[in-house]
Amino acid sequence: MSDLQISLVIIGVVVIVGVILFNKIQLARYHRRIQEGFRHDHDDVLLDVEHVSVATGERIEPQFGDETLASADDELVHNADSEHILTELPSDDDQVVQDEEVSEERVNEVIVVDDAIHYVVDIRSDSLIPHEKLVDLLQQKFDYGKPVRWYGLGSKSAWEEISLDTIDSQSDYVQLKGGLQLVDRSGLVTEINLSRFRDMVEEFASQLGAEANCPDIVDAYARAIDLDKFCAEVDILVGVNIISKDGGAFVGTKIRALAEASGFRLESEGVFRYRDDETNEVLFSLGNFESAPFLPSNMRTLTTHGITFLLDVPRVARGEKVFDQMIHIAKLFSSTLNGILVDDNRVPLSENGMRKSRQRLIDIQAAMIAYDITAGGEAALKLFN
Missing domain, CATH: 3.30.1400.10 (ZipA, C-terminal FtsZ-binding domain)
Incomplete structure (x- = not known):
């Protein structure tokens, strides 16, 4: 082996030993930092609730020591007599009643059909509207010269827009609202089509034994004339x-x-x-x-x-x-x-x-x-x- 090769081997060994020593030094420093991080020379705000301090503007969760709980008990007993702040947890029966009330609130939500641009009708039934009747109704939405939109209220659900694509045999609608648009870019709805739409709604409700609310045709047509005139201007x-x-x-x-x-x-x-x-x-x-x-x-x-x-x-x-x-x-x-x-x-x-x-x-x-x-x-x- 030549002197050059021996020198290269020695240099390689020195480099390897140097890398190993450097890694050991770095590892020792890392362990020392970890140990220092867990050395508690100060109060731990998560472990010692008796010495919690709060910086202004920060959000904290309530902390209760024994004295706090004792004074809170006295205050709550007093308030229970005078202001009825404490209440019992609801029983299962109470929870059922609350759920029913929430469901009723959801059912009673009002759907707003813009009567400024629609002739709006309302159909209310005491029983579920049969699916086949609903299909017949929705199939006629293109028969009056202007767009017709229908909305349904289920027995246990909120109002929603309905169409032939969205209803199924499990639909449970008890109330419907329909809107015949009065005007579009092709002009205004005819008085004849307004009358036909109203007559169809009344006949539909009659077949169900339901109640139909249909506004006056003359007033609706007068609104359509005014609306069409304005739309033409703008x-x-x-x-x-x-x-x-x-x-x-x-x-x-x-x-x-x-x-x-x-x-x-x-x-x-x-x-x-x-x-x-x-x-x-x-x-x-x-x-x-x-x-x-x-x-x-x-x-x-x-x-x-x-x-x-x-x-x-x-x-x-x-x-x-x-x-x-x-x-x-x-x-x-x-x-x-x-x-x-x-x-x-x-x-x-x-x-x-x-x-x-x-x-x-x-x-x-x-x-x-x-x-x-x-x-x-x-x-x-x-x-x-």
Whole structure:
């Protein structure tokens, strides 16, 4: 073995011994720290309840020493005579009564069907409504020209919306509420359909020996006329178009790439939609300025001379903020596509023009609030559908 090999062996042995010694020193230090951690030179607040101190603002659980318990006994005996603070634990029978009361409270919860936009009827039965009768009733929900919604109260359950998809042969409903919507975007319900709906409900209740409460048809139709007139006044779309500055065309692949990068999704109706992350409701959309829809199958070959951003005013909450967001994205598109923002007549949009559109949107949504219909709310989404 050469001198070099011997030197390397010696160095290796020294290194190994050094590592072993280092590990032993570290282990000894670790054990010493553990022992010090368990050496109690101070009071333990968990083991010694007689010397517990509480820092201001901290939460603690109650601690009871012998003296505390004794004084508490005296005070509670006194209070039991004067203020009835102490009560006996409920017996099993008492607990059953309490459970029944809770169940009754749950059964008596009131379901609110918005009579501002519905003709609301009520059916009360002394016995369970037969499943086959319920099926017959629900099968007629599309027979009156406007949406019909039914809600049921079970004998031991709370109110719930019901449909053919949700009921089964074990359903135990004893009360029903139905709402025939008065207005949607296609217009108002006819007086004839209101009468037909009322007559159907009364006949249904009669067959069950149940009680039916149906409001006056003339009053309901008058409300429908007023509601339809108001909805027509506020049913507005705010639109912004982008066309090419030089009269050229935009290619579908670039439009799609920009849209998806901005958060739009291409949906089945041939438009891109920008949806709220929490509610999934549409905030605004992006469509073709020309007649051809945007479809996955044609975006590679499609060309167009313009695109359109649309905001459905009554269906969007906080409209001015959504408008600002839409305009911001439209400007990004315009810059990237070398386009220009124009109105429906291809007249360039100025900042002043966009401010006027924004203010009109604010005025419309304020008018809706004054009419007790909030833009983007549940009632608005039903009316403007």
